Amino acid sequence: xxRTTALLTAVAVTAAGLAACSTDGRDSPQVLATFTILADxxxxxxxxxxxxxxxxxxxxxxxxxxxxxxxxxxxxxxxIILANGLNLEKWLDKLMTDSEATRVTVTDGITPITVExxxxxxxxxxMSPTLAADYVDTIAEAFIDYAPDDADTFRDNAGNYKKxxxxxxxxxxxxxxxxxxxxxxxxxCEGAFSYLTREAGMSESYIWPVNSGExxxxxxxxxxxxxxxxxxxxxxxCESTVGSGPKEQLVRETGARDGGTLYVDSLTEEGGDAPTYxxxxxxxxxxxxxxxxxxxxx
Numbered sequence: 001x002x003r004t005t006a007l008l009t010a011v012a013v014t015a016a017g018l019a020a021c022s023t024d025g026r027d028s029p030q031v032l033a034t035f036t037i038l039a040d041x042x043x044x045x046x047x048x049x050x051x052x053x054x055x056x057x058x059x060x061x062x063x064x065x066x067x068x069x070x071x072x073x074x075x076x077x078x079x080i081i082l083a084n085g086l087n088l089e090k091w092l093d094k095l096m097t098d099s100e101a102t103r104v105t106v107t108d109g110i111t112p113i114t115v116e117x118x119x120x121x122x123x124x125x126x127m128s129p130t131l132a133a134d135y136v137d138t139i140a141e142a143f144i145d146y147a148p149d150d151a152d153t154f155r156d157n158a159g160n161y162k163k164x165x166x167x168x169x170x171x172x173x174x175x176x177x178x179x180x181x182x183x184x185x186x187x188x189c190e191g192a193f194s195y196l197t198r199e200a201g202m203s204e205s206y207i208w209p210v211n212s213g214e215x216x217x218x219x220x221x222x223x224x225x226x227x228x229x230x231x232x233x234x235x236x237x238c239e240s241t242v243g244s245g246p247k248e249q250l251v252r253e254t255g256a257r258d259g260g261t262l263y264v265d266s267l268t269e270e271g272g273d274a275p276t277y278x279x280x281x282x283x284x285x286x287x288x289x290x291x292x293x294x295x296x297x298x
Contacts, residue, residue, distance in 0.1 A: 030079045030146070031051065031052040031080045033081075034081070035054060036267040037265075037266070038082050038083075039052055039082075040277045044158075045143060045157050046157070047154075047157045049150040050147065053074070055074065059268065060265075061266075063088065063210060066091060067094050072095060072097055075096055075097075076101075078101045079102065079146065081103045082139065086121040087120060104139070106135040106139060109134065110125050110131055112125060115209040115210065118209075122192075122195070124192040124193070124194065126195075127195045128196060129166070129281055130169055132165055133165050136158050137158065165278075171285065172199075172281060173200055175289050177200060183233075183292040183293060185231045186203070186204050186233075187204075187205045187224060187233050188207075188238060189208070190208060190239050190264065191204070192210075192239060196284075205233075207220050216246055224236075228250060233254075234293075235256055235257040236258065237260060237262050238262070240263050240268075241264070241265050259292065
């Protein structure tokens with residue numbers, strides 16, 4: 001299946017008569033995904049049959065995103081809006097102010113992990129390749145409903161991509177499960193790795209549960225530092241869409257290594273560390289292993 005070189009342009013030429021046309025003369029997306037990771041997964045399912053775009057750009061912080069007037073126009077032009085759900089896109093109603101698009105929540109049917117101490121769902125289910133395969137199934141069903149003439153294409157693409165997800169899942173689990181017992185603990189800034197650590201059988205700690213824009217408290221730092229020291233965690237990590245200050249503070253207070261930067265909420269541009277979802281999982285797995293073992297840690 002052909003791949004695209006960017007998520008902010010059309011991933012494929014659409015079937016005749018299906019694409020809408022925007023006021024600036026370019027083809028509007030039939031499918032608008034709320035963030036880059038979701039757009040990449042959807043592009044794999046769509047292949048050459050549909051046009052998929054990401055609302056947010058590579059590197060964007062998505063939890064507190066504020067849709068622009070241009071975003072609202074894009075949503076109005078789209079036929080399908082793909083959203084993660086699980087309280088990730090609290091701004092989705094604003095985005096769809098003028099949109100009559102079909103809204104597809106890709107986590108429908110997934111039982112979420114709850115954020116510790118709350119009843120709120122952890123939205124980062126895509127950090128499990130196994131659950132990402134469920135995303136693929138939901139997306140394929142939506143695409144088949146929209147363009148039934150291309151049903152075989154969507155099914156074939158979904159099946160091929162799920163095989164790649166299974167391979168990445170196996171590599172991830174084998175690599176993380178091979179870590180020594182004292183290194184099987186992950187300390188991050190955001191609590192975005194709960195699904196990944198559950199699959200790998202790792203313990204987990206984070207400074208804050210979900211990016212919210214709130215100030216970090218001394219109590220949060222103390223809690224994270226205690227986890228690092230009590231469990232002799234050799235390295236700490238932080239995500240690409242947040243500043244490195246909290247991680248640097250933990251390094252100073254605990255003596256742990258700076259394990260590196262992980263990607264969670266966004267892909268990178270082409271040529272970066274994680275231009276696709278599969279690349280993101282591979283990169284994060286390798287970075288965690290190198291950071292915890294001290295092999296070429298940052």
